[in-house]
Amino acid sequence: MHASPISWLLMALLLAAGTGRALAQESETNREARELQEPAPEAVELELTDPRATEEEVEGPDQEPTEEDREAGDDGAEAGDRETFGDRFRRGDLFGVFDAQARFFPQPAANPVGIPPQNNYWFNGSLAWEPGFFMNVTDYMNFELILFGRVDQHDRNRTHGDIREGFFELFFDEWTLGFGIHKVFWGVTESRHLVDIINQTDLVEDFDTDIKLGQAMVTTSYTNDKAGIFSLYLMSWARPLVFPGPLGRPTLPIPVDNSLRVYESRLREGQIDVAFRWSHSMAGFDWGLSYFFGTTREPQLFQTTNAAGAPVLQPLYELIHQGGLDLQYTIEGWLLKVESIVRGGQGPTFGAVTGGFEYTFYQVSGSIVDIGLILEYNYDGRDNNTFIVFDNDFFTGMRLSLSDVGSTEFLVGAFIDAKDGSVFIAAEAARRFGQHWKILLEGRGYIPQQGNVLEFFKNDAQIQVDIEFFY
Amino acid sequence: MKHFVAPFVIVAMLVPALALAGAAEDKGLEIAKEADRRDEGFGDSRSKMVMVLRNKRGQESKRELDIRVLEVKDDGDKSLTVFHTPRDVRGTALLTFSHGVEPDDQWLYLPALRRVKRIASNNKSGPFMGSEFAYEDLSSQEIEKYTYKYLKDDKLDGVDCFLVEQYPVSKDSGYTRLQVWLDKDEYRVRKIDFYDRKGSLLKTLTPSKYEKYLGKHWRALEMNMVNHQTGKSTVLVWSEFKFKTGLKDNDFTRTRLQQVL
Numbered sequence: 117m118h119a120s121p122i123s124w125l126l127m128a129l130l131l132a133a134g135t136g137r138a139l140a141q142e143s144e145t146n147r148e149a150r151e152l153q154e155p156a157p158e159a160v161e162l163e164l165t166d167p168r169a170t171e172e173e174v175e176g177p178d179q180e181p182t183e184e185d186r187e188a189g190d191d192g193a194e195a196g197d198r199e200t201f202g203d204r205f206r207r208g209d210l211f212g213v214f215d216a217q218a219r220f221f222p223q224p225a226a227n228p229v230g231i232p233p234q235n236n237y238w239f240n241g242s243l244a245w246e247p248g249f250f251m252n253v254t255d256y257m258n259f260e261l262i263l264f265g266r267v268d269q270h271d272r273n274r275t276h277g278d279i280r281e282g283f284f285e286l287f288f289d290e291w292t293l294g295f296g297i298h299k300v301f302w303g304v305t306e307s308r309h310l311v312d313i314i315n316q317t318d319l320v321e322d323f324d325t326d327i328k329l330g331q332a333m334v335t336t337s338y339t340n341d342k343a344g345i346f347s348l349y350l351m352s353w354a355r356p357l358v359f360p361g362p363l364g365r366p367t368l369p370i371p372v373d374n375s376l377r378v379y380e381s382r383l384r385e386g387q388i389d390v391a392f393r394w395s396h397s398m399a400g401f402d403w404g405l406s407y408f409f410g411t412t413r414e415p416q417l418f419q420t421t422n423a424a425g426a427p428v429l430q431p432l433y434e435l436i437h438q439g440g441l442d443l444q445y446t447i448e449g450w451l452l453k454v455e456s457i458v459r460g461g462q463g464p465t466f467g468a469v470t471g472g473f474e475y476t477f478y479q480v481s482g483s484i485v486d487i488g489l490i491l492e493y494n495y496d497g498r499d500n501n502t503f504i505v506f507d508n509d510f511f512t513g514m515r516l517s518l519s520d521v522g523s524t525e526f527l528v529g530a531f532i533d534a535k536d537g538s539v540f541i542a543a544e545a546a547r548r549f550g551q552h553w554k555i556l557l558e559g560r561g562y563i564p565q566q567g568n569v570l571e572f573f574k575n576d577a578q579i580q581v582d583i584e585f586f587y
Numbered sequence: 588m589k590h591f592v593a594p595f596v597i598v599a600m601l602v603p604a605l606a607l608a609g610a611a612e613d614k615g616l617e618i619a620k621e622a623d624r625r626d627e628g629f630g631d632s633r634s635k636m637v638m639v640l641r642n643k644r645g646q647e648s649k650r651e652l653d654i655r656v657l658e659v660k661d662d663g664d665k666s667l668t669v670f671h672t673p674r675d676v677r678g679t680a681l682l683t684f685s686h687g688v689e690p691d692d693q694w695l696y697l698p699a700l701r702r703v704k705r706i707a708s709n710n711k712s713g714p715f716m717g718s719e720f721a722y723e724d725l726s727s728q729e730i731e732k733y734t735y736k737y738l739k740d741d742k743l744d745g746v747d748c749f750l751v752e753q754y755p756v757s758k759d760s761g762y763t764r765l766q767v768w769l770d771k772d773e774y775r776v777r778k779i780d781f782y783d784r785k786g787s788l789l790k791t792l793t794p795s796k797y798e799k800y801l802g803k804h805w806r807a808l809e810m811n812m813v814n815h816q817t818g819k820s821t822v823l824v825w826s827e828f829k830f831k832t833g834l835k836d837n838d839f840t841r842t843r844l845q846q847v848l
Binding site: 584587 | 649675676700702712843
């Protein structure tokens with residue numbers, strides 16, 4: 117199994133090449149890749165029937181390593197190879213989640229621009245599956261694959277698939293090297309993730325921007341107790357932001373036509389994005405400083421007409437520089453947080469800040485209930501902020517967690533526009549049932565003032581139920 | 588779990604202060620230090636743990652975890668805990684740098700968001716994952732987290748024990764005192780009674796199935812915690828204990844937190 121890293125590299129390249137393809141095609145690619153990397157499928161089959169015998173065959177000179185030997189080895193570099201790839205593959209973890217989702221819309225759809233709305237329905241059902249596989253390829257290499265697919269009743273854009281992860285990671289002492297499709301999160305605040313820029317948002321999944329699409333990358337990091345973590349990312353095939361279609365709900369009054377999208381980079385999607393981050397933790401402080409150069413994940417939208425003469429929004433993907441800072445101070449039950457960015461390349465250079473606190477009361481009056489209070493302020497200085505809801509807003513939220521068997525949790529949060537008092541409010545409840553099931557309930561509502569961007573969605577209040585099965 | 592691995596320096600600093608205290612306090616501390624000394628030098632350990640939660644009606648719920656611990660010479664231990672079940676929290680991992688009396692540093696990794704979150708560590712008395720074990724019961728047991736008082740010699744199930752009372756130093760603790768039975772032979776914890784903030788008996792911990800590793804490190808492979816006030820109980824079943832596996836500081840970082848499955 118010493119040759120395996122090279123074959124795995126091949127597989128990674130194949131995976132990377134499959135980024136934009138449909139899920140079905142992807143799983144095929146994956147299978148091909150696996151065949152590539154295992155030139156002797158007979159051996160694998162043998163292992164399935166008699167793992168002990170095969171282990172000896174494949175390993176040759178190594179004599180019957182015991183679990184103890186392997187675990188007790190001071191230098192695992194040699195010890196790790198004693199376990200065959202087949203052993204490790206079978207020890208790998210198959211996991212995932214099925215989601216059955218229902219959305220209810222009590223009010224009839226409205227379109228403020230005057231075009232008759234196509235999304236005038238009160239119920240939307242959809243099904244999703246996110247299968248995953250994880251294995252330790254060697255003691256110093258992990259592989260993770262997570263696919264995702266959703267079928268939506270109405271919105272064709274929301275019927276979508278993605279490779280969330282297809283990532284190899286090698287780690288040795290202070291260094292890690294990773295390649296493939298991966299997700300990276302930066303930041304500390306709750307109401308908005310300003311600094312987080314590596315991955316494109318999966319906006320059709322949910323417009324709360326928490327869910328991300330996989331990003332093809334090569335990355336390396338150096339971690340040191342005293343100096344912190346230094347990470348470097350080289351990325352390509354950045355994904356366009358997919359908006360809900362005309363039948364989605366909520367959706368934009370004028371549809372976004374991604375086939376008309378324009379890139380500033382001559383390489384278009386092939387542009388190589390670069391990012392660097394230094395993060396560290398000392399006493400109660402955790403901070404990160406980051407820099408990104410490449411194609412923006414947040415396009416500007418311009419109104420135009422498509423070939424058929426209908427009004428559409430055309431996305432413009434410019435090259436941007438972005439510097440970011442995130443900082444948290446943790447003391448007792450207090451979390452004090454701030455995130456800030458400066459971005460150049462999309463019109464005049466602008467800055468944006470999100471900052472605030474979270475305070476948690478544990479075991480309120482002797483019960484098992486923890487109550488967390490969150491207050492954050494959002495400022496965004498960009499000129500073309502038609503679609504930026506967070507230009508000058510407060511977010512206030514409350515998190516209620518029961519430390520019970522089902523990890524029951526309630527969340528209520530509201531964005532309040534500091535200028536005109538428009539409100540977006542959301543409430544959420546989640547609980548696990550048994551070992552595998554989870555039920556989520558969510559309600560959202562909009563109380564816009566005249567002229568606020570939220571007016572587009574004023575009739576789109578919704579109740580959402582998710583029944584999830586984890587395995 | 589009851590591996591007292593306090594830094595000797597801090598203990599030494601405590602000794603003069605305690606010299607003024609009474610003989611029972613001295614003896615209590617001496618017993619705690621002896622128990623600690625006997626478990627020194629384990630280096631690092633890896634193990635698997637299953638938590639079985641039982642409610643009053645006997646319904647069970649399970650959590651499976653992997654636990655890695657690194658003994659740190661002049662500070663509290665470092666630990667990394669990863670969940671395998673329930674499956675909705677699969678991959679969730681907790682990194683803890685414990686610091687004796689000072690609050691611990693804790694980071695939580697949420698795999699769905701790929702987010703590492705620094706969390707407040709003053710939630711000592713909260714239940715861990717809905718179990719009868721509080722965070723403070725599962726955290727690294729450093730000598731300076733308590734003051735001590737030797738009560739008497741006692742026989743527990745025919746075994747000669749010291750009965751020592753421990754008083755948590757932290758104001759965030761959910762307990763006013765712990766009564767700890769340690770056997771005289773090996774200084775292993777045989778039983779702990781936990782008294783809540785009102786002073787009434789809250790829980791009883793009974794470790795059992797002790798096994799010796801590397802010739803000196805005793806570990807209980809089962810720990811039964813019964814809550815007398817709710818009738819609920821939690822059993823921790825440990826397996827695959829391995830010591831001196833070669834874990835280093837590099838294996839207890841925010842980077843590694845995301846790679847430990």
